Amino acid sequence: MAIRRSVERFYLQRGDRYRVVDGRILNRRLEINVAEHCNLSCRACSHLSPVVPKSLVDPAKIYRDLSVLARCYHVKSVRVLGGEPLLHPDLESVIDAIRRSTICDSVWVITNGRLLPRMTTAFWSSIDLVEVSLYPGQHLGAEAQDACRAKAKQHGVALRFHVRDEFQESYSEAGTEDDELVRRIFTTCNVVHRWRCHNVIDGWFYRCPQSHFIAKVLRDGAEHVDGIKIDDDPSFPERLLAFLQSPEMPQACTNCLGTAGRFFPHAQIRRKDFRSRQAVPTQDLVHPRLVGTARLGLARLEAATPRPILDSAENALYSPGLLPIARAAQATGRALVRGIRRAPSPTSNSAPELRHTGLLRR
Ligand code: SF4
Ligand code: SF4
Numbered sequence: 001m002a003i004r005r006s007v008e009r010f011y012l013q014r015g016d017r018y019r020v021v022d023g024r025i026l027n028r029r030l031e032i033n034v035a036e037h038c039n040l041s042c043r044a045c046s047h048l049s050p051v052v053p054k055s056l057v058d059p060a061k062i063y064r065d066l067s068v069l070a071r072c073y074h075v076k077s078v079r080v081l082g083g084e085p086l087l088h089p090d091l092e093s094v095i096d097a098i099r100r101s102t103i104c105d106s107v108w109v110i111t112n113g114r115l116l117p118r119m120t121t122a123f124w125s126s127i128d129l130v131e132v133s134l135y136p137g138q139h140l141g142a143e144a145q146d147a148c149r150a151k152a153k154q155h156g157v158a159l160r161f162h163v164r165d166e167f168q169e170s171y172s173e174a175g176t177e178d179d180e181l182v183r184r185i186f187t188t189c190n191v192v193h194r195w196r197c198h199n200v201i202d203g204w205f206y207r208c209p210q211s212h213f214i215a216k217v218l219r220d221g222a223e224h225v226d227g228i229k230i231d232d233d234p235s236f237p238e239r240l241l242a243f244l245q246s247p248e249m250p251q252a253c254t255n256c257l258g259t260a261g262r263f264f265p266h267a268q269i270r271r272k273d274f275r276s277r278q279a280v281p282t283q284d285l286v287h288p289r290l291v292g293t294a295r296l297g298l299a300r301l302e303a304a305t306p307r308p309i310l311d312s313a314e315n316a317l318y319s320p321g322l323l324p325i326a327r328a329a330q331a332t333g334r335a336l337v338r339g340i341r342r343a344p345s346p347t348s349n350s351a352p353e354l355r356h357t358g359l360l361r362r
Contacts, residue, residue: 016193017307018244023072025241028311030075030104031199031209032062034094035087040112040138043269043277044261046170048213049083050274059093065203065230066101072237075198077128078104086115095126113161117144124155133164135266169261169285171214173275175254176282184291185282186249188299189258198244205230205240210258211250217275218255226250257282260290 019026034057038049078098080091086109088094095107106128113132117140130152134140140148145161152159176182191197192208199206204227206212211226219225228243230236250256262285269277278285289295302310 016196016245016303018241019307020241023237024070024074025072025237025244027073027075027196027198029077029079029195029197030073031079031081031197032057032094032098033082033199033201033209034080034085034091035083036213037087038082038084038112039087039114040084040135041268041271041274042135042167043267043274044167044170044264045274046213047081047083047209048171048217048274050269050271051217052083052213055083056088057094059090059097061203062094062200063097063101065200066098066103068232068236069200069205069230070101070103071232072240073103075104077106077108079108079110080127081110084112084115085109086111086119092120092122092126095123099126112138113140113148114138116140116148119151121155124151124157127157129158129160131160131162133162135268136165138268165266166263167266168259168263168287169257169278171210171256171278172282172285173218173255173279174281178283181282181286181291182249182253184296185256185258185260185286186253188260188291188295189253189256191258192250193299194302200230201227203230204228205243207244207250210256211252214252214255226252255282257285260286260295262287 033047036047036049036052036055038045041050080095080098085091098104098107107126108129108131109127110131111133112135116130116132130148132140132148149159151157186192189208191210197208199209199212201209201212201223204212204224206227212223215225216223228240
């Protein structure tokens with residue numbers, strides 16, 4: 001027991017490691033929630049879009065924030081999402097601002113696709129990749145998908161459609177006082193450790209979107225508690241690196257399921273019912289095996305593996321030549337965890353977003 005506690009302390013105190021090249025912290029992705037509201041209302045949306053107030057990113061402000069950040073931070077891709085990003089009335093200006101900031105090599109748009117057929121030539125000319133989540137009963141028809149494929153091809157944009165027919169529970173309104181469970185959820189959380197879904201929101205930088213949105217909805221006015229303010233003080237790069245490598249959990253973890261929520265079939269829900277469906281203790285929404293000993297062991301193995309090795313493996317896996325193999329491996333993995341997905345859920349109608357839960361994430 002003493003040895004196990006020591007090992008766990010080691011991993012808790014270690015934090016994530018980041019590569020710094022030419023004075024810039026490197027990461028694969030940065031997310032910008034350009035429209036926090038959404039035209040769908042998915043049960044357990046991990047960005048809590050069905051209940052966050054309507055909010056749109058100002059192109060001038062995001063340019064200022066990203067330009068300052070770009071002096072010490074660089075990503076392969078900025079993911080433009082939300083909410084539903086295509087609800088932004090001046091999306092082209094936002095994308096232009098992101099590019100001009102020089103913070104990234106490419107710009108991706110992640111959308112539910114319902115407005116995609118209406119997008120203009122200026123939109124298609126401004127982006128590198130569009131990823132469309134297809135939710136049962138809510139997605140584009142085959143003809144509309146074909147039309148989008150044609151537009152994407154015409155403008156040299158990569159276009160991916162993904163069927164999202166399963167979600168995972170994303171958060172609990174009731175939360176938990178079980179510190180050990182919260183620590184397990186944090187340790188196994190792919191959002192923060194594996195995918196590193198950093199977010200810039202209203203001048204603040206977050207390690208994960210949930211640490212902003214859960215605080216915003218559950219602790220009104222405390223949405224910045226888990227973030228770091230972006231500023232141009234010379235000490236900012238050092239403070240940002242310390243923030244990213246901190247072993248401290250965001251406070252939002254107390255109410256978050258990370259990537260350990262129970263699976264359930266995708267469902268739309270009335271917005272006024274969204275929060276009451278989550279008024280269940282964390283213990284009842286978490287999948288025990290996803291925070292179990294084997295999963296913790298895998299998390300520790302990843303934590304102990306040098307980041308360049310993990311990045312190289314991911315790059316190799318997602319190179320065009322190996323993509324079909326990656327997809328086959330993903331299908332096999334899904335078959336292997338079918339037992340997990342079929343595990344009974346006490347609230348089989350609840351919710352977060354599956355793109356945060358897949359075995360392989362693009
Ligand atoms: S999961 Fe996506 S499509 Fe569904 S409500 Fe959330 S942001 Fe909208
Ligand atoms: S708040 Fe949620 S997504 Fe963020 S680190 Fe904690 S468990 Fe992971």
